[in-house]
Amino acid sequence: GAVVSQHPSWVICKSGTSVKIECRSLDFQATTMFWYRQFPKQSLMLMATSNEGSKATYEQGVEKDKFLINHASLTLSTLTVTSAHPEDSSFYICSARDGAGGTDTQYFGPGTRLTVL
Amino acid sequence: GENVEQHPSTLSVQEGDSAVIKCTYSDSASNYFPWYKQELGKRPQLIIDIRSNVGEKKDQRIAVTLNKTAKHFSLHITETQPEDSAVYFCAASIYAGKSTFGDGTTLTVKP
Numbered sequence: 220g221a222v223v224s225q226h227p228s229w230v231i232c233k234s235g236t237s238v239k240i241e242c243r244s245l246d247f248q249a250t251t252m253f254w255y256r257q258f259p260k261q262s263l264m265l266m267a268t269s270n271e272g273s274k275a276t277y278e279q280g281v282e283k284d285k286f287l288i289n290h291a292s293l294t295l296s297t298l299t300v301t302s303a304h305p306e307d308s309s310f311y312i313c314s315a316r317d318g319a320g321g322t323d324t325q326y327f328g329p330g331t332r333l334t335v336l
Numbered sequence: 337g338e339n340v341e342q343h344p345s346t347l348s349v350q351e352g353d354s355a356v357i358k359c360t361y362s363d364s365a366s367n368y369f370p371w372y373k374q375e376l377g378k379r380p381q382l383i384i385d386i387r388s389n390v391g392e393k394k395d396q397r398i399a400v401t402l403n404k405t406a407k408h409f410s411l412h413i414t415e416t417q418p419e420d421s422a423v424y425f426c427a428a429s430i431y432a433g434k435s436t437f438g439d440g441t442t443l444t445v446k447p
Contacts, residue, residue: 327379
């Protein structure tokens with residue numbers, strides 16, 4: 220199946236700093252990528268939909284100025300958590316849609332564990 | 337928007353027994369229904385999916401059924417094994433649109 224990588228796998232930062240997370244589709248082109256956050260023992264909460272070459276679409280309640288998303292190429296999307304605070308600590312997971320052949324399958328990255336001190 | 341409800345939240349079965357997880361959705365326009373398995377600290381893995389033009393799909397010990405009229409779909413795992421223990425999520429989406437996930441079911445298979 221298709222492979223999606225995510226970097227870094229974990230990060231610890233001080234409150235007030237910014238953290239960038241990369242999501243890459245390694246063997247397919249992803250016109251659409253999604254960013255989720257997941258709290259312990261909870262479901263995936265969609266934060267935003269990222270389309271290559273255009274602005275991301277954020278879900279209600281997600282601060283677009285705090286969670287900056289860039290999708291500069293068909294294989295790379297980045298999420299930057301700006302001025303991170305302890306309440307931003309979470310598991311962030313990206314997914315990339317492989318629409319080739321009409322499959323419309325989403326493949327998830329391995330996730331990034333963010334801890335803000 | 338779409339609303340997906342998943343039941344039960346926890347499920348414990350004996351090894352070799354079957355496990356069934358059910359989901360309902362609200363948006364009749366949804367036409368793609370994947371199921372994911374997530375082990376602790378890892379990414380969700382697609383285990384099976386079904387589209388609205390099909391009523392049932394099977395892959396070895398895993399099967400999914402879809403009732404479009406009632407707007408519900410179910411995951412069936414037969415001959416469960418301890419390695420099937422994980423959190424399972426259902427999801428619903430319109431083709432090429434965003435997915436809405438259920439709250440997850442923690443499946444425990446006792447040896």
